[in-house]
Amino acid sequence: MSNLGRLHHFPINQLKIDRSFVSGSIFDDGNLDIVQTIITLAHKLGVDVTAEGVETEEQLAMLRKFNCEYGQGYFFSHSLDSSQATALIMTNPQW
Numbered sequence: 349m350s351n352l353g354r355l356h357h358f359p360i361n362q363l364k365i366d367r368s369f370v371s372g373s374i375f376d377d378g379n380l381d382i383v384q385t386i387i388t389l390a391h392k393l394g395v396d397v398t399a400e401g402v403e404t405e406e407q408l409a410m411l412r413k414f415n416c417e418y419g420q421g422y423f424f425s426h427s428l429d430s431s432q433a434t435a436l437i438m439t440n441p442q443w
Contacts (some may be wrong), residue, residue: 356393360392362395362397363395363396363397363398364399365400368401369382369383370399370411371401371421377383383410383414387416391415395418397417399418399420400421402419402421403421403422404423405423408443
């Protein structure tokens with residue numbers, strides 16, 4: 349059991365949604381409700397949200413629908429070294 353009573357005392361500026369709630373089907377096993385709740389909680393705390401494990405356009409569309417600010421995962425790119433990441437950023441991709 350976890351106590352969220354002290355959550356507002358932590359110096360956080362962003363929450364991450366674990367890939368286990370996003371990978372595969374975001375619609376399975378109540379994951380959609382959990383994802384939406386995390387995003388709502390983050391926004392109530394005044395912080396942005398990053399979703400891990402985004403692999404499909406469908407997942408990205410759902411996260412955007414819930415106003416999730418950021419995503420990371422294979423939908424965007426596989427792991428890159430620093431020069432490859434710089435090159436990708438310079439292309440200014442728009443997802």
